[in-house]
Amino acid sequence: MRIDYDAEYFNPEHVLECGQIFRFYPFGKGYMVLSADKACHVYVDGAKTVAECDDPDYFYEFFDLARDYSEIVKRAKSHNIPLLTRSAEAYKGLRLLNQNKEEMLYSFIISQNNNIPRIKGIISRICEGLGEKREFMGETYFTFPTSEKLAGAGKEFFKAAGCGYRDSFLAETSARVLKEGITHLENLPADELKKQLLTYKGVGAKVADCVALFGFGKRGSFPVDTWIEQVYKEDFHGALTDRAKITEYFCQTFGEDSGYIQQYLFYGKRQNL
DNA sequence: GCCCAGGAGTGCA
DNA sequence: TGCACTCATGGG
Numbered sequence A: 001m002r003i004d005y006d007a008e009y010f011n012p013e014h015v016l017e018c019g020q021i022f023r024f025y026p027f028g029k030g031y032m033v034l035s036a037d038k039a040c041h042v043y044v045d046g047a048k049t050v051a052e053c054d055d056p057d058y059f060y061e062f063f064d065l066a067r068d069y070s071e072i073v074k075r076a077k078s079h080n081i082p083l084l085t086r087s088a089e090a091y092k093g094l095r096l097l098n099q100n101k102e103e104m105l106y107s108f109i110i111s112q113n114n115n116i117p118r119i120k121g122i123i124s125r126i127c128e129g130l131g132e133k134r135e136f137m138g139e140t141y142f143t144f145p146t147s148e149k150l151a152g153a154g155k156e157f158f159k160a161a162g163c164g165y166r167d168s169f170l171a172e173t174s175a176r177v178l179k180e181g182i183t184h185l186e187n188l189p190a191d192e193l194k195k196q197l198l199t200y201k202g203v204g205a206k207v208a209d210c211v212a213l214f215g216f217g218k219r220g221s222f223p224v225d226t227w228i229e230q231v232y233k234e235d236f237h238g239a240l241t242d243r244a245k246i247t248e249y250f251c252q253t254f255g256e257d258s259g260y261i262q263q264y265l266f267y268g269k270r271q272n273l
Numbered sequence B: 001g002c003c004c005a006g007g008a009g010t011g012c013a
Numbered sequence C: 001t002g003c004a005c006t007c008a009t010g011g012g
Helices: A012-017 A058-062 A069-077 A080-092 A101-111 A116-130 A149-151 A155-160 A164-180 A190-197 A206-214 A228-236 A243-271
Strands: A002-004 A024-027 A031-036 A040-046 A046-052 A133-136 A139-142
Touching: A002 A058, A002 A206, A012 A031, A012 A040, A031 A058, A031 A139, A040 A058, A046 A058, A069 A116, A069 A243, A080 A139, A080 A228, A080 A243, A101 A116, A101 A164, A101 A206, A139 A243, A149 A164, A155 A164, A164 A243, A206 A243, A228 A243
Parallel strands: none
Antiparallel strands: A002 A046, A024 A031, A031 A040, A040 A046, A133 A139
């Protein structure tokens, strides 16, 4: 099954390399993208971006294809902040993904005080160890493990996978999710959702914002990490040092566009745009 | 060998 | 509440 979309506002490289997803790799003419137990081959063909996948309905939602990003780009530029204007223009094909909630929760627990290449490696080893082996377009891949699998693994497994001190966070949080599920979080307003996410082991403000943004579609979230702190100082000439207050400043400024703008700024800064 | 990475938990004032 | 300290690991 196949999805076609205007490539101007769907650039696979920018969607995948901007830091919101950890399971993808170069494949064929583009990339192989893995999410939960599904797989997709995405590439540019002329003026179209093509997604060949096992579950078109899932990936239509996953790639956020119902949303008009030309309006988002326009609003981002209207703030007249040089880095933001440059980034929104250069990365107008960046889209925020709607990813699997549990996968986001575990992935961003792993992400704390860590770097992206190593996060990818850890998640990949966890999937190989506990996920199910599948095939798509002649490629073997592993699904993201269920909470049941994760909870049954024990923290020694996470340690061996390279999680370091985060091993106990994953063991405890997966045990809790197995017991309680997370469906009770699905329809909460953003502030209440964040409050609930903060009660999971290994989840602080920044991780909660990422899970809310990428997993629960809370586009008014603005995760603040070391890169964004740098953006705040250098590009917004801000004087605040407390991350909670910096987050509040950005959310007040950008409202429901916060999540999109955070990604433009984060990616632009990392790419030294 | 040092610094840093999409930070968070803990203890103590 | 605020703040310092600590927590594994590997890439640059």
